[in-house]
Amino acid sequence: MNKILKLRNNRDFSKVYDKGKSIANKYLVMFYIENELDYNRVGFSTTKKLGNAVIRNRVKRLIKESYRLNNDKLINGYDIIFLARVRANNASYKEIEKSIINLLKRSKLNK
RNA sequence: UGAGUAAGUCAGAUGAUCGCAUGCUUUUGCAUGAGGAAAGUCCGAGCUUCACAGGGCACGGGUGCUGGGUAAUACCCAGUGGGGGCAACCCUAAGGAUAGUGCAACAGAAAUAAACCGCCUGUUUCCAGGUAAGGAUGGAAAGGUGAGGUAAGAGCUCACCAGCAACUAGGUGACUAGUUGGCUCUGUAAACCCCACCCGAAGCAAGACCAAGUAGGGACUUUAAACAAGCGGCUGCCCGUCGCUGUCCCGUAGGUAGGUUGCUGGAGUCUAUUGGUAACAAUAGACCUAGAAAGAUGAUCGUCUAAUACAGAACUCGGCUUAUAGGUUUGCUCAUAUA
């Protein structure tokens, strides 16, 4: 994934958390806000509550992979953050993918 | 066969498709890509910056049987003493209590100092004296056991044992063995302390370079010189020392966001030989093995399999400690059975 398509500093993250909208389901929370650019930027976050570094890495990779395979139909011009909830620490790839598809549909960012 | 003990070792492999990081090619691919603990941050170093004008004093910090290894250590190896286990083997913060100080609650007559009961003698009620064998308390009660001895007793005397000191022998040494002697003054130093040895501070968010924005910044020595005072730095304190508390000049200079770098070839890994009981060292040959920066190893479908645990590099090494499924190798000990 190109660096320019990632959210990379703390100010951007704070902006999305403070001013953006949020929706959630069993495994994930999604924050999003318009960014006045002609492409989307995305960030992934896993808190210490999930478990140790191995578990956090795995969950983050699963979310990334799901986003990579399902972001082709999105509207451009948004900053998006996916935050893993505690129950995601044992989820499989398919459960995460289902969760992401569900969130994207509900956010109405699909074309 | 069972039980145990010690030392290791592996930490899934492989094919296809999609995808990530770095490097090289260049637009298409190729190569490489987490651990035995990467963890805790408990020690020791490298490296970097600060201080380099140091000296003295400690109520500063650390280590603590001996010898060796190492860049160094609180680590490792080999031994000594002590403790545990039938044994293989394991554990051990193990200097000094006769340098001094402190503490030892409760119990107990008494806690570093002795007469409550008892025993004996004199008086034979009271009382005075002798006595540490016995009772009772305690973690600890004046070396232990036995015999002699005595008014009753006591290292008072003797034998053995424990401890202490001196000498002799062996060992580099811790120490061991023997002889002799006097007859023997609790415990605690992970309480203060004494002795011996060692120690500047901070840490890659160290530091170096480039540099938007914003406006300030630098040089010099005197009238604030001398004396004195204040603030800050040099681990604590004292002495000492350095900088600032003025003037002048310039539109540069410093530097935040951000970027680049530090950043991986090193006390390196493997093999062989030699020296050494060993830790380890030397020599020769071969090899190059992550370097990200919202932070790279994943997803799907197969095959084999016992393959599931603990767990993710963030400057780099050497140790220690802690977590860890399952498989597997070797040595040794004990018990039982058979030959």
Add this chain to the structure above:
RNA sequence: GCUUCCGUAGCUCAGUAGGAUAGAGCAACGCCCUCCUAAGGCGUGUGUCGGGGGUUCGAUUCCUCUCGGGAGCA
């Protein structure tokens, strides 16, 4: 990544140059008062001193390993 501090009753805290019954306030519970409740009064219980090991006759206190929580450093 580095540095540093703290874990004592349900909650907020004392205590600690080692001495054995570990305290205080609030809360909780019981009784009194009241027709009932609150307030008030009287009384009661409450602790593996975060966990394991060690030193010591004796550890909340000293040493060590470990678990959890907080703060600071750009």
